[in-house]
Amino acid sequence: MTDQLQLNPDVESIPYADRKKILDATRGRTDLADLSSGNPDVPMPPYVQARLKEAVESGYAPYTDYYGIPQLRSRIAQYLQETCAIAVDPDSELLVTHGVQQALYLVLRTILRRGDQVLIPSPHYANYDLDPVASGGRPVLVPLDEEDGFTPDPHRLDQAITPRTRAILFSNPNNPLGVTWTRPTLEVVADLARRHDLYVLVDEVYRDFHPQRLTSIAALPGMRERTFVFNGFSKSYFMMGLRTGYVAGPASIIDHVKQLSYVVALCPSYLGQIAALATFDCPRSQVEPVYAEFHSCLELLYDSVTRLPGVSCVRPDCGLYLFPNVSCSGMTSLELSLDLIREAGVITLPGTEFGSAGAGHLRLSVCAGREQVELGVRRLGERLVELSKNGSGGNTLDR
Amino acid sequence: MTDQLQLNPDVESIPYADRKKILDATRGRTDLADLSSGNPDVPMPPYVQARLKEAVESGYAPYTDYYGIPQLRSRIAQYLQETCAIAVDPDSELLVTHGVQQALYLVLRTILRRGDQVLIPSPHYANYDLDPVASGGRPVLVPLDEEDGFTPDPHRLDQAITPRTRAILFSNPNNPLGVTWTRPTLEVVADLARRHDLYVLVDEVYRDFHPQRLTSIAALPGMRERTFVFNGFSKSYFMMGLRTGYVAGPASIIDHVKQLSYVVALCPSYLGQIAALATFDCPRSQVEPVYAEFHSCLELLYDSVTRLPGVSCVRPDCGLYLFPNVSCSGMTSLELSLDLIREAGVITLPGTEFGSAGAGHLRLSVCAGREQVELGVRRLGERLVELSKNGSGGNTLDR
Numbered sequence: 001m002t003d004q005l006q007l008n009p010d011v012e013s014i015p016y017a018d019r020k021k022i023l024d025a026t027r028g029r030t031d032l033a034d035l036s037s038g039n040p041d042v043p044m045p046p047y048v049q050a051r052l053k054e055a056v057e058s059g060y061a062p063y064t065d066y067y068g069i070p071q072l073r074s075r076i077a078q079y080l081q082e083t084c085a086i087a088v089d090p091d092s093e094l095l096v097t098h099g100v101q102q103a104l105y106l107v108l109r110t111i112l113r114r115g116d117q118v119l120i121p122s123p124h125y126a127n128y129d130l131d132p133v134a135s136g137g138r139p140v141l142v143p144l145d146e147e148d149g150f151t152p153d154p155h156r157l158d159q160a161i162t163p164r165t166r167a168i169l170f171s172n173p174n175n176p177l178g179v180t181w182t183r184p185t186l187e188v189v190a191d192l193a194r195r196h197d198l199y200v201l202v203d204e205v206y207r208d209f210h211p212q213r214l215t216s217i218a219a220l221p222g223m224r225e226r227t228f229v230f231n232g233f234s235k236s237y238f239m240m241g242l243r244t245g246y247v248a249g250p251a252s253i254i255d256h257v258k259q260l261s262y263v264v265a266l267c268p269s270y271l272g273q274i275a276a277l278a279t280f281d282c283p284r285s286q287v288e289p290v291y292a293e294f295h296s297c298l299e300l301l302y303d304s305v306t307r308l309p310g311v312s313c314v315r316p317d318c319g320l321y322l323f324p325n326v327s328c329s330g331m332t333s334l335e336l337s338l339d340l341i342r343e344a345g346v347i348t349l350p351g352t353e354f355g356s357a358g359a360g361h362l363r364l365s366v367c368a369g370r371e372q373v374e375l376g377v378r379r380l381g382e383r384l385v386e387l388s389k390n391g392s393g394g395n396t397l398d399r
Numbered sequence: 400m401t402d403q404l405q406l407n408p409d410v411e412s413i414p415y416a417d418r419k420k421i422l423d424a425t426r427g428r429t430d431l432a433d434l435s436s437g438n439p440d441v442p443m444p445p446y447v448q449a450r451l452k453e454a455v456e457s458g459y460a461p462y463t464d465y466y467g468i469p470q471l472r473s474r475i476a477q478y479l480q481e482t483c484a485i486a487v488d489p490d491s492e493l494l495v496t497h498g499v500q501q502a503l504y505l506v507l508r509t510i511l512r513r514g515d516q517v518l519i520p521s522p523h524y525a526n527y528d529l530d531p532v533a534s535g536g537r538p539v540l541v542p543l544d545e546e547d548g549f550t551p552d553p554h555r556l557d558q559a560i561t562p563r564t565r566a567i568l569f570s571n572p573n574n575p576l577g578v579t580w581t582r583p584t585l586e587v588v589a590d591l592a593r594r595h596d597l598y599v600l601v602d603e604v605y606r607d608f609h610p611q612r613l614t615s616i617a618a619l620p621g622m623r624e625r626t627f628v629f630n631g632f633s634k635s636y637f638m639m640g641l642r643t644g645y646v647a648g649p650a651s652i653i654d655h656v657k658q659l660s661y662v663v664a665l666c667p668s669y670l671g672q673i674a675a676l677a678t679f680d681c682p683r684s685q686v687e688p689v690y691a692e693f694h695s696c697l698e699l700l701y702d703s704v705t706r707l708p709g710v711s712c713v714r715p716d717c718g719l720y721l722f723p724n725v726s727c728s729g730m731t732s733l734e735l736s737l738d739l740i741r742e743a744g745v746i747t748l749p750g751t752e753f754g755s756a757g758a759g760h761l762r763l764s765v766c767a768g769r770e771q772v773e774l775g776v777r778r779l780g781e782r783l784v785e786l787s788k789n790g791s792g793g794n795t796l797d798r
Contacts, residue, residue: 134662
């Protein structure tokens with residue numbers, strides 16, 4: 001083209017994440033211990049595999065209902081009733097999507113007008129702030145403090161609210177923090193949402209990893225009508241690449257989200273939906289030992305990390321991640337993460353990948369399994385001791 | 400929520416299609432002959448099924464490369480070189496997506512600024528005008544005439560161009576028209592695009608159905624830099640529900656499209672990509688007889704329809720669709736389509752579903768196979784004869 005590029009300003013504003021720098025640094029290295037992965041290294045449950053195989057053997061791969069196979073929507077509604085105590089009409093209040101990622105985009109693109117703001121307690125899952133940007137809105141990151149166990153400060157949230165604030169978005173259980181907000185904390189957030197007439201967008205994709213039955217913020221009084229619950233099958237059933245998620249929310253808005261979903265996706269993946277449908281009949285014995293093993297790895301990682309001199313960490317209660325404070329290294333978290341790849345042979349993600357409130361932290365993952373966790377945390381520990389001997393502590397912290 | 404809904408105006412503007420009225424009219428009816436389907440009633444080739452089965456049996460379903468499995472992108476680039484004579488760098492000029500539908504949305508959302516216009520020769524694939532609307536732009540439908548064999552009138556296209564026109568969007572081979580624009584016609588469109596500095600978006604998803612090697616507009620002089628070629632595996636390999644498509648275009652823009660794709664989708668479906676990769680090694684003997692059978696059904700449908708009194712039709716050269724002129728019925732195409740369900744037991748789609756230029760037409764499909772085609776066209780013919788006897792011709796045409 002002869003003219004200057006004149007692209008959509010929202011799309012042009014989507015920031016490039018530092019994750020690319022990390023990926024580049026790992027290229028060609030086969031000797032690295034992996035504490036960074038978000039891809040649980042576990043096969044799908046045999047029951048799900050068997051149902052998928054049957055579907056493949058049938059030979060047909062048709063388009064499905066635009067909004068998700070009706071039987072799948074029914075089972076999801078039943079799950080939401082049983083585990084979250086929320087009644088959802090599978091025809092008007094539920095949409096099956098290409099993963100939670102797509103559901104989040106669709107809802108934010110539907111509810112945000114130009115310049116509308118979304119509160120995101122932070123550190124936060126790295127993509128949450130990209131969605132408002134890509135939708136012409138503005139993410140407003142509200143820092144969470146390690147000293148408070150990464151629970152939100154109501155006063156700070158309140159002060160971040162403006163006439164343009166439309167929604168608050170968070171994951172519970174939390175990625176990357178590893179913590180879960182329980183009912184008292186959710187009451188605080190719900191109160192805020194009701195008082196300021198905000199939507200609540202809650203990503204509960206790690207719900208099944210929690211040993212207890214968790215309260216959903218959608219089940220609190222007056223919240224169902226303003227809450228969008230996001231969940232999916234990627235993490236609970238190790239089918240990340242099948243890209244099947246969903247969102248449940250108020251019918252008047254889901255109606256428009258569906259219209260956009262049709263334009264953006266036509267329909268979700270047939271095989272992804274077949275696998276998702278199978279999960280509801282999958283024997284618990286095929287997944288619970290896997291959750292238990294990940295939980296045990298997470299405790300091992302927590303115990304090992306908190307024994308390192310100068311490192312502190314909020315205790316995670318479920319999931320796949322830990323978010324230790326390693327500011328003792330004296331480097332920014334990106335510098336430390338790159339240093340750990342080069343000098344110690346271990347991949348981590350810098351805390352700042354999850355918002356500037358993640359400064360001084362790393363996100364560590366147990367996705368790659370016990371051996372990698374053991375190897376990785378040993379290398380991490382040795383490098384941190386080395387760095388502390390060089391006395392570089394405290395001078396170039398990234399906040 | 401206590402306030403009025405204040406949703407995104409672009410999303411609120413996405414029109415509801417009449418297709419819902421057709422779907423509603425068919426509900427509960429099991430006696431209908433299907434001339435409306437876009438879901439070819441054919442299993443995936445055995446070779447593709449076998450590769451899919453192996454992938455399922457491996458048990459793992461990981462996230463893939465955000466922009467598509469590198470090996471798949473290489474094979475697509477090779478296909479584009481061999482069949483379209485265009486050189487595409489698989490790393491910087493190619494993106495694998497959740498079907499062509501998602502690719503179209505991503506590109507239009509990236510290149511359109513608020514109020515920018517997209518020329519769409521029409522009748523057109525029903526979703527093309529939804530993408531600009533959902534992206535804050537404006538579709539400008541430019542009528543094609545049946546008398547010209549549905550080739551574009553350059554003067555009419557020229558006159559539709561304004562300073563806000565950014566792109567021209569069409570499918571070739573064409574759905575719903577069944578016709579293919581050959582090199583001389585594409586030269587006219589290319590000349591227009593070069594003169595007015597427009598992008599060209601061409602959906603070539605029916606390319607493999609054409610018995611000859613077709614020219615791609617992207618291969619014409621000076622066009623590679625301004626053309627986005629969309630294609631996928633849904634129709635050629637009967638894997639519609641696996642949702643795997645792609646777009647090839649100029650690197651400077653694909654770079655931003657990729658960023659948006661990450662936000663919207665994270666990555667395409669793993670199994671969809673495994674199936675897509677398998678298609679490149681699939682013996683042609685597993686698909687060509689199917690294309691031949693569809694072609695034979697299309698000819699049968701054409702011959703039968705054009706024998707009906709008062710019906711005319713541009714001869715289709717490939718694909719799954721026919722677009723006959725049935726204005727002799729004296730009804731609008733929506734009225735006729737609903738009447739045919741109620742009174743004759745045959746489902747068709749009204750031509751106006753494909754833009755107002757489709758008035759007086761129906762889209763007929765051979766997707767449901769020979770038996771349905773034979774039954775459907777008989778019922779259609781009988782009803783048209785009945786209507787002409789009632790002498791209702793000519794008074795309530797929908798244009």
